[in-house]
Amino acid sequence: MITIIDYGSGNISAIANIYEKLNVKYKIAKTAEDVVGAKKLFLPGVGAFDETISKLDDTGFRKVLDFEVLTNKTPIIGICVGMQILAERSDEGTLPGLGYIKGHVKKLDEKSLKQKPYLPHLGWNSIEQKKNCQLFEEIDNEIGFYFLHTYYFQCEDNADVLTTTIYGESFASAVNHDNVYGIQFHPEKSHQNGIKLLHNFALL
Amino acid sequence: MLRSRITPCLLVHKKGLVKTTEFKDSKYVGDPINAVKIFNEKEVDELMVLDIDATVEGRGPDFNLIKNLAIECRMPFCYGGGVTTVAEAKKIISLGAEKVAVSAAAISNPNLLLEIGTAVGVQSVVVVLDVKKKGFLGGYEIFTHNGRKATGVKLKDFLHTINKIGVGELIINSIDDDGKMKGYDFKLFDSVRDLTNMPMTILGGAGSLVDIKSAITRYKTIGVAAGSLFVFKGKYRAVLINYPDRNERKDLYQI
Numbered sequence: 079m080i081t082i083i084d085y086g087s088g089n090i091s092a093i094a095n096i097y098e099k100l101n102v103k104y105k106i107a108k109t110a111e112d113v114v115g116a117k118k119l120f121l122p123g124v125g126a127f128d129e130t131i132s133k134l135d136d137t138g139f140r141k142v143l144d145f146e147v148l149t150n151k152t153p154i155i156g157i158c159v160g161m162q163i164l165a166e167r168s169d170e171g172t173l174p175g176l177g178y179i180k181g182h183v184k185k186l187d188e189k190s191l192k193q194k195p196y197l198p199h200l201g202w203n204s205i206e207q208k209k210n211c212q213l214f215e216e217i218d219n220e221i222g223f224y225f226l227h228t229y230y231f232q233c234e235d236n237a238d239v240l241t242t243t244i245y246g247e248s249f250a251s252a253v254n255h256d257n258v259y260g261i262q263f264h265p266e267k268s269h270q271n272g273i274k275l276l277h278n279f280a281l282l
Numbered sequence: 283m284l285r286s287r288i289t290p291c292l293l294v295h296k297k298g299l300v301k302t303t304e305f306k307d308s309k310y311v312g313d314p315i316n317a318v319k320i321f322n323e324k325e326v327d328e329l330m331v332l333d334i335d336a337t338v339e340g341r342g343p344d345f346n347l348i349k350n351l352a353i354e355c356r357m358p359f360c361y362g363g364g365v366t367t368v369a370e371a372k373k374i375i376s377l378g379a380e381k382v383a384v385s386a387a388a389i390s391n392p393n394l395l396l397e398i399g400t401a402v403g404v405q406s407v408v409v410v411l412d413v414k415k416k417g418f419l420g421g422y423e424i425f426t427h428n429g430r431k432a433t434g435v436k437l438k439d440f441l442h443t444i445n446k447i448g449v450g451e452l453i454i455n456s457i458d459d460d461g462k463m464k465g466y467d468f469k470l471f472d473s474v475r476d477l478t479n480m481p482m483t484i485l486g487g488a489g490s491l492v493d494i495k496s497a498i499t500r501y502k503t504i505g506v507a508a509g510s511l512f513v514f515k516g517k518y519r520a521v522l523i524n525y526p527d528r529n530e531r532k533d534l535y536q537i
Contacts, residue, residue: 089378091353124375125403159403188479193502195481198405198450201503202327203284224328224358225284226380226450228405245284267358267380269325 080104080280081116085137087130088122088160092266096273102280110142118153118279119146123160127183127229128171130159140176147178153257154178155213155279161253161260162231170229178258180234186227190246198228203263205241205251213259213278214241214252217271223263224272225251231260285535286498287327287505290512290525291485292317294333294347294363301509302334303461305412305429311513311521314347315354322356324525329359330383330453330483330507332410334428336364337386343370345377352378360451362410371398375406381450383408386426389433392443405450413437413470414457422470429457441477452478453507456486463489463510466497475501483507491526495534 080097084090084106097104104120107113121143123130134140146152156164165175168183175183188196204222207214222243230249233239240259243251252261259279265272292314293300299317300308311317314331321329331351336343343364351359361374362383374382382402388395388409399407412429413422422437437454444452454474456467464487471484483505488494490511497506515522526534 086376088376089352089380091349092355092378095353096356124380124406126400129401194475194479195503196479198481199284200405200451200481201284201287201505226358226405228403264358264380267328267356269322269356272356 079116080118080120081107081113082120082122083107083113083139083143085133085139087133088124088157089264089266090122093120093122093276096266096276097280100273100277100280102277107139110138113139113142113146116146116152118282119143119155121154121156121160123156123158123163125159126170127159127162127168127175128173131163131171131173131175134163143176147258151257153259153282155259155261157261157266158227158264161262162229164253164258164260165231168229179238179253179255179260181238181253182232182234183229184232185229186249187246192246199225199245201225203243203245205243207241208239209237211240211254212282213254213275215278216274221271223251223265223268225263227262230262283537284503285327285537286503287483288494288526288531288534289328289330289483289505289507290321290326291330291332291507291509293509294331294344295335297347299513300334301461301513305457305460307461309519312523315350317523318351318354320523321525322354325528326357326525328357329355331359331361332383333363337426338428338430342366343374345373348374348379349377360408362408366394368394368397368401371407372401375402381406381408383410383453385410385412389424389426389435389440392447395444395447395449399447399449404448407449408451408453409444409449410453410455411437411440412455412457425457437474438477441474445478449480451481451483451505453483453485453505459487461510462487465489465493468497468500471497471501481505485509491530491534495536498534498536
């Protein structure tokens with residue numbers, strides 16, 4: 079059972095639709111109470127950092143998430159800005175992040191790009207797996223995933239980097255520490271690779 | 283490495299999909315949701331759906347349609363048509379579109395782009411500019427209301443405004459070439475590429491995969507969009523949704 083956090087940010091219906099077709103049980107958590115005792119947590123996220131983290135605070139999800147993730151060690155995956163708010167802070171905003179993975183969200187460096195376009199990093203890009211992880215089993219690294227972002231997750235500990243992607247410079251396109259996973263790209267919009275990854279998360 | 287995006291552009295008119303020529307003579311090509319399902323199977327890079335009635339009719343976006351498209355779309359999709367407020371843009375993103383396109387409202391009030399960017403993230407804000415050649419040395423002028431209303435705003439001038447504001451993507455649509463399938467107006471797109479740094483998508487005139495390939499050769503990483511090419515087949519323009527397969531695309535991306 080996957081509990082998808084509905085805090086008014088991100089592509090919940092597309093994710094739910096994929097789990098529906100995969101025959102994976104899921105529920106959409108509308109309130110903090112719906113998260114209590116969850117087996118697996120899914121944290122979507124679109125938009126700006128401060129706006130996203132504020133929504134999580136305002137809807138009362140944060141406290142229960144802290145408990146489920148840090149104390150109960152429930153697996154959680156954050157997507158796009160849902161990944162970035164797993165960090166401790168971001169150059170995009172002033173509010174602190176969830177801090178589940180040590181790191182700092184920074185802007186991609188335009189100067190490292192040799193040709194136009196510059197920012198945002200938009201489109202399909204390949205990935206390189208840096209450590210073995212069930213989440214990326216049977217994924218076609220070259221086909222990769224769909225990206226749309228300007229900021230990226232800079233891990234404090236390199237061992238937390240799961241995959242890297244090159245846009246100008248190499249950055250962490252997926253991160254993992256213990257039960258916490260974050261992916262910068264959009265699996266719900268990445269065809270077979272994305273469906274596979276969402277399925278893998280369900281099988282973790 | 284980042285690949286170019288080969289993007290079908292679908293036009294919604296009276297709840298059905300149509301394809302136009304020079305923004306006129308719309309021909310019915312099918313049902314939107316059905317088209318999305320076919321494009322899912324073909325694993326398209328992304329989709330662009332533009333409601334060409336909304337601004338003309340002075341109404342807002344059809345949220346029901348957007349919701350149904352977003353649920354079905356297994357690829358990223360950009361919605362445009364009738365967006366005039368931050369609240370509408372926020373709703374479109376929350377319904378599951380990756381990007382929201384603004385055109386007429388952005389030209390009369392460029393600050394709207396800034397406000398939308400703050401609300402949904404700059405990367406999700408797309409500007410669509412429908413342009414027409416102005417005489418021999420006149421450059422290009424921006425049109426709105428489905429090509430019916432001349433704004434008097436020069437493309438060049440508006441690009442300077444956009445550069446100051448910052449958006450996630452720029453879609454340049456050549457009205458003169460729409461539906462003709464005679465190739466892209468590279469002179470137009472060259473001038474836009476020179477003046478801006480953001481992701482750009484070109485639209486209007488693609489008639490074959492050769493046109494797609496020459497655009498990617500020319501600009502390296504670019505959004506290449508087309509309408510007719512992906513909904514018509516053969517010289518009699520029989521309606522048939524199509525898209526290059528994986529091997530053809532490998533050749534087109536050139537990486």
